[in-house]
Amino acid sequence: MAKKTNGVSRRSFMAGVATTGAVAAAGCTSNTGTETASGLSGNIDISGSSTVFPLAVAMRGEFTAEEMHPNVDISINSTGSGGGFTNYFCTGDTDFNNASRPISETEQEQCTNNDVTPVELKVATDALTVVVNNDASWFGEDGEECITVEDLAEVWAADSKPTTWSDVNSDWPDEEIQLYGPTDASGTFDYFHEEILGEETGHRTDYQSTEQDNQIINGVANSEYAIGYMGFAYYSENTDRVTALGIDNGDGCVKPTLETASSGEYQPLSRPLFTYPARSALAEDHVAEFARFWLENSTNKAIVADEVGYVPNTEAERDENLDRLDSAIEAESE
Template sequence: MGCFSLYVMTDNQAGRPVDAVSRRKFIAAAGGAGAVALAGCTEETGEGNGNGDGNGSGNGNGQSSLSGDIQIAGSSTVFPLMSAVAEDFQRDHSEVNIDISSTGSGGGFENHFCPGNTDFNNASRAIKEEEEQMCADSGVEWIELIAATDALTVVINNDNDWATEMTVEEIAQIWESDAAETWSDVNSDWPDEEIERYGADDTSGTYDYFIENIMGEDRGHTDDYQATEQDNTIAQGVQGSEYAIGYFGFAYYYQNSDQLTAVAIDDGNGPVEPSLETASAGEYTPLSRSLYTYPSVSSLGEEHVAEFARYFVEQTTNRELVADDVGYVPLTDEQQSEQMSKLEDAIEEAQG
């Protein structure tokens, strides 16, 4: 028999066990807390046939030979996917302790990964030149692994029946530095009511991506909004007001689809709703994007970190986990093969 516990934590709160929770409920709870530590215990009876993970790290009786700590920080968008993969990995490797923090892509690079304090940094956009330099200055080498495809989603309150379809320009007017104050400022047919905004903090890769693909750098991003790294806080804020609007990764809409309305985006060819299908087909523009994780090459020199990285890449084509449980588009077999080849080269470099 085996046992497995999840501890969802915030920075100022002791961990509390979450018993008998479904995967989707766990993802929602973890996303609201912003950090998760996974710890498990396993006790097998009988002869057993190995640990079943196919990577040769078992000892033949159902026990894993891997042990050690893995520290992960970065993107709140990648957080639910990384948490779900780590949860599954933990079942076969109970002596590997995995701590995952939702710090934002930029916050993770600057405060955790590039200083050498974490083994992975999750990111909802590619690493920036200044972050590459920061890592180089600290002697931190990394590789870039694509984790999934996201449909970054703009959400409104379910009672909002006027803005279910919006052009990119209308969204830009709501979120630019000199932002519209009322809905009627954007469209005269819309209510003369103040816009309430909930969005990503400026340490977030989602914040950067939204500026680049909706407003443009010249128009910037308004400061008149509730900024947070906890995407469930955005969901709750939009749920609480008819005149609210927010944006975050599709997984958080996927977990709250009954409580929120996703805006169909018109990029010039008619409105397209965010979905796994439209993101995969390249129809949901300009807010379809790749999600990443960045392992430290030196960390890959440790076998438990290398095995977890391999497991993560293996799971990127797992539709049940990536799409059905979390809400992102899985990689194709070809994409996964490319990522695994890149990873194996880095592991060989680190352990050679």
């Protein structure tokens, strides 16, 4: 298993996940939840969203620190929201699934058929970010770079499928569009598809798809005529390498920032982020304690905003989700 990322800077961590794609805590103990002299012990397996991945790793680092619960081993695998639900969580193979969109009816049905009861917990808010090359001057300059929702939809729609930028807007260059984005197992893909393209319009498939957001950054940074999208946290670590486009949803251009995501100005690409523990897993003390720790720290600006790059929960959101968690723990203990 890979070495824990406890105690490293987020920039160092993000560079590492570009090549590994998954991080697991060192050592594997049985999932017993037995207590030791130093506190709880046991193993926790987490699958799911690449967007929530860095937040989960940051919370793991805090939770498993020497002065906290060093004998709890937490394995985190970046599979995409849908890939995690379908292949790991709803089959009963992981304790949590991270997601950048709500669980679907199909996934919920799969979970139910396997006696898995997901507990939805909101852990942060993200500003899904559209990025272009720093030399893509046709979108504007000096912080004014912008695209309308209609033009963004035209770029990514399967039915229109333009090949050059001038196919979208005659004032733009007659150069081939190069596209980078998440796979269709990603919650980021699902959210972008729903909010930008709509249910009736297909998402084009002729693009470079990956579950590794840093590969999207690299592709866009290396091509003047490229465009891509991912969670805000990955862009925030690469502001010198790519340019974030503002989104004009009909009321003027709004740039993705923690402030505009928190205020609701950044529409339609501001979105909630979730983790879903399995209710049965919450019967284990170490699993329940980690879920509670994550929610209690979901309002922590130093971790959620400064270290990772997302909007923290409000105190009201934290308390609402803690109540939901406590109800699930209580139901499982009956």
